[in-house]
Amino acid sequence: MLTFEQKQAIIETFPELTKKEISLKRVNYHFENSLYEKTIVVEKLHPNGNGFVFVGDLLQYEAEASDKGLVNIRDYDEQALRDIVAAAISYLSEDMEEEPIVESWRSREGVVLELIYENRAWAIYHQDNLEEAFGTREAAVAYLREEGFRPSK
Template sequence: MLSFEEKQAIIESFPQLSKKEISLNRVNYHFEDSLYEKTIVVEKLHPNGNGFVYVGDLLKYDSLSNDKGLVNIRDFDERALREIVQDAIDYLSEDLETPIEETWIGQDGVIIELRHDQRDWNIYFNNNLEESFGTREAAVSYLKEEGFKIKK
């Protein structure tokens, strides 16, 4: 487990975040450029190593987050902490009004759409939702396993 100081050093390596001390020797880290009302990325980081990162409704962290969209980072290693903090910053800086869409074609000519909607990567067939993934990598891996290729 990383120490409080190690976690602080990792979090403070993100220049987009600003540190704010709160009660009981805890600190929060804010992302002031958030496109949303929510600005706290790291919440209640405590000298005992406990703390939370806001991931909202990102599917990637669905099994780890509570009902407030927070993930406890007490036992995170450096790689995992860096990844979740970056994902949180990306989440709060993402413009949801501009969806990303890709057309994929199967070996049998079936055409499906991969869309980045509301922070999830969804696969549609005839405008019907077929699958949903937390990351583009997971969605693309699934499509390739099923024999699909991106239509150029």
């Protein structure tokens, strides 16, 4: 487990975050350029190593996140901490009105599925029906390949 000081040093490598001291020697890190009202990325980082990162409804953290979209980072290693902070900043800086990314995938039988990145998730559609949704493109592509699909040309 990383110490409080180690976690602070890692978090402070993100220049877009602003440190704000709060009660009981805890600190928050804010992303002032958030496109949303929520600006706290790292919440209540405590000298005992406990703390939380806001991930909202990002699918790749769905299993770990509380109802408020917070993930406890007490036992995170350096790479996991860097990854979750970067994901949180990206989450708060994404404009939900962006054009979706659409890819077509085809099976040997000629069935066509669309892999679409929208609303912060990778969704697989058959016609207008949602088949599956994933938090990362890698997970969605692995699923498609396991099911015998390949990218359409």
